[in-house]
Amino acid sequence: MRYSAVFEPHFDAWRDAVRPLLALKTEAQDIEWRPVGSTQSGLFAAPPAPVTDRPLPSMPRAFFTLARSGLAFDAPDRFSLPYAVARLVAERGGQVLDDIGIREVRELKRRAKTVHRDVHKMHAFVRFAKTIDDAGERWVSWHRPDHFIIRQATPHFVRRFGDMRFALLTPKGSAVFTPEDGVVYGPGVAHHISPTQDDLDALWCTYYASIYNPARTLTDAMRSEMPMKHWGTMPETKLIARLLAEAPKRLAESAARNPQGASAVLPPDAAPLSAVHDAIRRCRGCPLAGPATHAVPGEGPQTARIVIVGEQPGDCEDTEGRPFVGPAGRLLMDALNAVGLEREQVYLTNAVKHFHHKKQNKQRLHERPEALHAELCAPFLHAELSRIQPTVVVALGTTAARTLLGRAVKLQSVYGRRLTARGGHTLIVGPHPAAILRRPDSSELRRQLHDALLKATAMTRSTA
Amino acid sequence: MELAQKLSILADAAKYDASCSSSGAKRTRPTDGFGNTTGMGICHSYTPDGRCVSLLKILFTNRCIFDCAYCVNRLSSNTPRASFTVAEVVRLTVGFYRRNTIEGLFLSSGIIKSADYTMEQLIEVARRLREEERFGGYIHLKAVAGASKEILARAAQVADRLSANIELPTQKDLDTLAPAKTIVETETTMDQLHNISQTEGPKKLMPAGQSTQMVVGATAASDASVLDTSNRLYTSHRLRRVYYTAYSPSSQPHAALPTKPVGLLREHRLYQADWLLRFYQFRVDEIVQPGQNLALDKDPKLAWALSNRAFFPVDLNRAPREALLRVPGLGTTNVQRVLSLRRQRTVTVDDLRHMRVSLKKTLVFLEIPGDRSAVRHLDIQSLEDRVKPRQLNLFATGQSALTGQV
Structure with a gap:
């Protein structure tokens, strides 16, 4: 016998409609589902189920919980699938609900899970906008769920906001709540009417922008958890494009405030000297890298017994990318020749690998590197020394001396003395050739440079 | 200072606390008020870095008398400073909550004057929310290690969760980076909180229990010692959650710390x-x-x-x-x-x-x-x-x- 079931299209009405059909053991395919308000013609309709005195099968609570959610799923068979499962439960008992081997059970569970997620997202993403009418504050929201969940989702808002007058509007049904009259369900509202925003909406956007960490971007994760179809009603999402666009700039700013120095690119200890040189050329770890033309790594044989460390590249060195090739370099070469050394016998490098300067008219004027620059760059110098293992290191000028000793020193008090550098290398300090060039009376400094180089050469002979 | 500017500074300063969850507590709406906690957390938004936004997570102030090396708010950091008033935090919490953008408040703070004084401020925010605004939503307060038992008990009256941060897995690590802190003091606070939460009374105190946070990778401590510490916290102080946060160089790094993020x-x-x-x-x-x-x-x-x-x-x-x-x-x-x-x-x-x-x-x-x-x-x-x-x-x-x- 074929029957029709006529009911309001929500779970409680469906449950009342199917009770007699279950008692009659009517199969799912023998029922015409006629929810009120559907467009189906009433002609040729099967008769409604007769009133029966057969006992209604008692159903476990677990079934109702599952069916209530599963029935909210938007599908042509949203009313018949839960009925089919109800028949299985009536025939075989509540434990069939655990048997995911049965297609209908599996499908109803899948639908219930999808609906739970949809309800959860409605609880999460509904945004109330404050409006004022004659009776006071009224909070209005519009949300677009995938399924018929208004009756599943509303009780949560009532429990939470029971002192507010509020409206939950969705294309698949609406609910209006007042503390006096409770919930009234109504028809769907197709379009979003956007209410005006107040200062707290603006503050919410401020909050959202402040907690985003530009160093980590996982927009796929964000989109999968917060689908874009909800973005229209969530004011903070209008910031996302801007936040993402600004992320590189914010990172660059934070990198400028928070320079990583050499350690960001430094190769492992086992890597060869050439890898250290490559890392120096790649380094953007401090503010000096930006304006410079070239980074200037050290130069010379890896077997050199003497390493000479200057302050930083100058104008010529920056242009060519090689150390000691400008006027100060020529002065140093003369001083080396005077103690019997050739450029090719020593390893030449600087404490700081980029040219610190300021532009004046069209000229680039040398600026002394700050202690921070030298500290950030120091790992490169130590990496070079660890590859070469020279007999002696000659530090020229105050920056090189401070970097190698790990403390500020008065140059005059250490010139020519045998010292120990951080990392254990033997160290001799001399004046920087650029200082000699700048000084009108430089004979004393020239003598001290010559003296330092002479002592260093003597050390290589005594240990050879 | 404008409220928006304070919010920007004090939200940014709070983002290093990993805890975001609002779950684990059930609280029904006060009959004459608003807000409840459902027992399962809700993420009301997601930031472009894929993280869930569930709570208004802010510091009351980022001024601090301590100088812990791993912390962006340490005394010697030159980060911009700001402080909220109690009324401002209450207004933000209520305003955001009624718009359905948050599950509640997670209020932490730099240490000003003393542990007790700092906690007094946090408790006053929570008390006003509960008693004057009739707010039933989630409140997580930072428990400052070393605060007195009386203060902790008052915090437990108004908060769903309290958390004292252990920060680093061993005392040796703390000695290096946070010389003002001791594991013993933090665990004493945890122990007192546990005892308070067990007190019989008309209502369950701090129903979401305690959590804590450990920074990983700031020192050489191994995962084994991290997990040993967690295990001890779970078993002896009945902590609900231990959060791990990979050390990331903050915008004001300290010279003693590694510069590569773990x-x-x-x-x-x-x-x-x-x-x-x-x-x-x-x-x-x-x-x-x-x-x-x-x-x-x-x-x-x-x-x-x-x-x-x-x-x-x-x-x-x-x-x-x-x-x-x-x-x-x-x-x-x-x-x-x-x-x-x-x-x-x-x-x-x-x-x-x-x-x-x-x-x-x-x-x-x-x-x-x-x-x-x-x-x-x-x-x-x-x-x-x-x-x-x-x-x-x-x-x-x-x-x-x-x-x-x-």
């Missing part, structure tokens, strides 16, 4: 190991050897299974729950499903497929009628390559604080 993957593996301790009945020494770190290329449960092959195959239809929980790829939910189903009939490979279990990873460790995966592959050399994931799921690393199912 991988999020290490943080992810610690969360997985933490889940094994709490829900899978593993012991720390089964997961990681003393002084060692967790493997990064495979999850800790798989790593255990690969080095304990004699334990397998596990009989899907007969083994007890504890044994099923040790099978890689079977999480607590699916183990429960298997147990319910096998009361009725034999559980098959198809059933596992319907549960969306990763068969490639799981079958070799199981004995199932008609399936020979275990017989064929369990004893071969290349088992590890067979079951190890080819690509590491980096999305998972962003989610691991929420669900650590392994």
Whole structure:
């Protein structure tokens, strides 16, 4: 016998409609589902189920919980699938609900899970906008769920906001709540009417922008958890494009405030000297890298017994990318020749690998590197020394001396003395050739440079 | 200073606290008020870095009398400073909550004057929310280590959760980076909070319990010592959650700290190991050897299974729950499903497929009628390559604080 079931299209009405059909053991395919308000013609309709005195099968609570959610799923068979499962439960008992081997059970569970997620997202993403009418504050929201969940989702808002007058509007049904009259369900509202925003909406956007960490971007994760179809009603999402666009700039700013120095690119200890040189050329770890033309790594044989460390590249060195090739370099070469050394016998490098300067008219004027620059760059110098293992290191000028000793020193008090550098290398300090060039009376400094180089050469002979 | 500017500074300063959860407490709406907590957290938004926004997470002030090396708000940092008033925090919390953008408030603070004085400010915010605004939403307050017992008891009256941060796994680590802090003092505070929460009374105090946070990778401490500390906190102080946060160089680094950020993957593996301790009945020494770190290329449960092959195959239809929980790829939910189903009939490979279990990873460790995966592959050399994931799921690393199912 074929029957029709006529009911309001929500779970409680469906449950009342199917009770007699279950008692009659009517199969799912023998029922015409006629929810009120559907467009189906009433002609040729099967008769409604007769009133029966057969006992209604008692159903476990677990079934109702599952069916209530599963029935909210938007599908042509949203009313018949839960009925089919109800028949299985009536025939075989509540434990069939655990048997995911049965297609209908599996499908109803899948639908219930999808609906739970949809309800959860409605609880999460509904945004109330404050409006004022004659009776006071009224909070209005519009949300677009995938399924018929208004009756599943509303009780949560009532429990939470029971002192507010509020409206939950969705294309698949609406609910209006007042503390006096409770919930009234109504028809769907197709379009979003956007209410005006107040200062707290603006503050919410401020909050959202402040907690985003530009160093980590996982927009796929964000989109999968917060689908874009909800973005229209969530004011903070209008910031996302801007936040993402600004992320590189914010990172660059934070990198400028928070320079990583050499350690960001430094190769492992086992890597060869050439890898250290490559890392120096790649380094953007401090503010000096930006304006410079070239980074200037050290130069010379890896077997050199003497390493000479200057302050930083100058104008010529920056242009060519090689150390000691400008006027100060020529002065140093003369001083080396005077103690019997050739450029090719020593390893030449600087404490700081980029040219610190300021532009004046069209000229680039040398600026002394700050202690921070030298500290950030120091790992490169130590990496070079660890590859070469020279007999002696000659530090020229105050920056090189401070970097190698790990403390500020008065140059005059250490010139020519045998010292120990951080990392254990033997160290001799001399004046920087650029200082000699700048000084009108430089004979004393020239003598001290010559003296330092002479002592260093003597050390290589005594240990050879 | 404008409220928006304060909010910007004090929200930015609070983002280094990993805890975002609003779950674990149930609180019904006061009859004359608004707000409740449902017991399960709700993420009301997501930031472009994929993180959940559930609470208004801010500092009351980022001024601080301490100089802890790993902290962006330390005394010697030149970060911009701001302080809220009690009324401002109340207004923001109520305003955001009524718009349905948050589940509640997570209020922490730099230490001003003293531990007690700082906590007084936080308690006053919570008290006004509860008593004057009749707010029933979630409130998580920072418990400042060393605060007096009376102050802690008052905080427990108004908060759902309190957290005293352990910060680093051992006293040696604290001595290096946070010389003003001691493990003993923090654990004393935890102990007092636990006792307070057990007090009999008309209402349950701090229903969401205590949590804490450990910074990982700022010192050389191994994962083994991190997990030992967690285990102690779970067992002796009954902590609800330990959060791990991979050390990332803050915008104002300290010279004593490493400048390379520790991988999020290490943080992810610690969360997985933490889940094994709490829900899978593993012991720390089964997961990681003393002084060692967790493997990064495979999850800790798989790593255990690969080095304990004699334990397998596990009989899907007969083994007890504890044994099923040790099978890689079977999480607590699916183990429960298997147990319910096998009361009725034999559980098959198809059933596992319907549960969306990763068969490639799981079958070799199981004995199932008609399936020979275990017989064929369990004893071969290349088992590890067979079951190890080819690509590491980096999305998972962003989610691991929420669900650590392994």
